[in-house]
Every structure is written in structure tokens, then in C-alpha cells.
Amino acid sequence: MNKDLPDTLLSQTDITNVELPDNIDFDFLEAFFLAYRDFVGDADKTLEEMGFGRAHHRVLFFVNKNHGLTVAELLDILGITKQSLSRVLRQLLDSQHITQKTGRDDRRQRMLYPTLKGRELILQLSTPQSRRINTALQNAELSDPQAVLKFLTNMTNASQKG
């Protein structure tokens, strides 16, 4: 491949030693990526057995955490469009992991609730993730473990407004 160029002699001006201004903690960026990669991976095996993907996990997670969530609120949290949500939510309704109730105040709204089946599934999905977090916290020898939660909360756009 790329037989045109004698690639051991590829333009040395590209593989450059030019110093760029750089006050960026790449180690931290890397750690955040790797941490999240393995964190979400904890649930993959269970999800695959259910025929679900990570999108189902996220939907079920937030419905479980926030009983009575409306569709619009869920879309806002997930940061996706209703068309993206529809397929995944439809499957979770069909599989009876989630149920809907018509809104009391506003009958246009669909309030979402996890079923017992759904609650059991999200517990199963969350358990290895929670265990990973607890182990990581313990081994980090933090004087104040709550500070890590505060850091994570500060990372969201919503928190940066305040």
C-alpha cells in the first residue's frame, strides 16, 4: 500500500518537532475516555442477551431514575431527536420494560415508568458499573469521595451556567 512513496523518507516536515502551545492535560483527557469506554462496556453482555443496545440502556436508566418522565424531558436529557428515540422506546414498551401513562395535567404527554421487569433489568445493568465505580473510588484514596461526584456534575453544560 502506498507504493508511490518511499515512506521511510516521508516528508520530515510533517513528523515535526515544532513546539505548539500546549497547556492541555492529555493524560486526563485519555483517562476520561478510557474510563467511560470500560464503564459502558460493563453492561454490553447483558444487553446483547436481551437483544438491546446501549441506547436502550440509557433510556431505561433515565426512566427508572425519574419515574413519570415525559417524552420531551427524556429527549432533552438524551440529547437526541424524537425519531431516534422512537425505535428504542417502542421496543422497550413492546418488551414491557417501560409503560406509559397519559399525563394528568396535560393529556398530550406520555409519562414513562419502568415496570418491575424494567427495574430488575436496570439493576442488573447498573450493578457492575456501580461496583467498578466503588472500587475505583476506594483505590483512589480520596479524602472526600463526594468531591468526585461534584466534579462530574460540574462537567455538564447545565452546571456551567451557574
Add this chain to the structure above:
Amino acid sequence: MNKDLPDTLLSQTDITNVELPDNIDFDFLEAFFLAYRDFVGDADKTLEEMGFGRAHHRVLFFVNKNHGLTVAELLDILGITKQSLSRVLRQLLDSQHITQKTGRDDRRQRMLYPTLKGRELILQLSTPQSRRINTALQNAELSDPQAVLKFLTNMTNASQKG
């Protein structure tokens, strides 16, 4: 939709108050998701202007962080297959953000390097992410900010082995 059921009377056994064993910190799980969602979102606008996606970002990030990375090493870090990588890496090579050199020891290997153009791009992509992290760390009032990095490092599979 779903006119068959009087959904205000949907099976109350599904919307259950049954207590499940639950020692899971859902707030922490949520915060981690939201933090990562907004963290990666920082780069989206720049990526879109370049005609790139988040996969390009990840590839360029690790090549920049680890000059001379081989393809196999990169695949291992990213946790994807070579077929998945190929399209993205091909585009980054074509756009001259990354260059290859044949391995010195093993001429089968392709050692990957960022070009000056690539280094400038990854700096541009990483700057808002780094700023977000620094602000979040400061506002978390940590006695030891390095402990957060340690926590994140502990979250990876590799670290859990030790």
C-alpha cells in the same frame, strides 16, 4: 395511540412500589453519563466543520498522544476492529492529518504520526475539553485534584487487573 387500553388504569402491578435491593448510586451513574456527553460534545462543532466525526477525533487524539503508535496498538486502545478503523484512518491519512512510517524493527508495521496539521487540529479539539475539565476541577474544591485522575485511571479494565 394505544387506544385499546384505558391507560390511566394501566396495570398498577407494573408501576410498582416493590422495593428492590439497591445499593447503587444512580446519581453517580447519571453524572458520569452527563459529564461524558457534554465533554465529547465540546468538539462536535469543529469536527463538523472539518467533515469529521467523533471517531476521527479519537484516532487523532491517540496518534497525537503516542507518536509512532502502530495500527494494532491503536486498535487495542480504541477497542474496535481494523475494518472499523480503516475508513476513518484512511480519511485522516488522505487529509494529511496523520502520516505513516514503515516500522524500523518490523517492516510490516505502520507507525502512525500526527502531522503539524493534525497536531494543530487535536489542539483545537482538546482546548474546550481541557477548559471544561479545569473549571470543573476548580469548582469541585478538591483537596487533591490528582485524585480525580487516579479515580478515572482506576476505572479502566487495565487498572483493575493490578
Add this chain to the structure above:
DNA sequence: TAAAATATGTCAACAGTGCTGACATATTTA
């Protein structure tokens, strides 16, 4: 009350990024 706005749902087409399987080339190792 009629019209406009809102919340939700659905269809269609498409894009980005992952997967598996199969096969090819160059190079190194046994």
C-alpha cells in the same frame, strides 16, 4: 369558538460508526 401552538407518533431516506467474513499482500518467524 376557531386558529395556532404543543406533545407525541410515524414514515422515509440517509449518515456515521461499529460488526463479521473473506481474501490479499508483505514481512517475519519457525
Add this chain to the structure above:
DNA sequence: TAAATATGTCAGCACTGTTGACATATTTTA
């Protein structure tokens, strides 16, 4: 020399995201 390895490519497919268009039920506004 034969087998193993590192890489690349093609084809087909799955999951999850997008936009645009349109429909229905309900609420709000004029």
C-alpha cells in the same frame, strides 16, 4: 520453505443517530 503475523480492502449488515414531512390529540391563544 511453510506458517504466522501486521496490515489493507471489499461486501454486507446492524445500531443509532440525523432531517424532512406529515398526522393526531390536546391545550392555549386570539
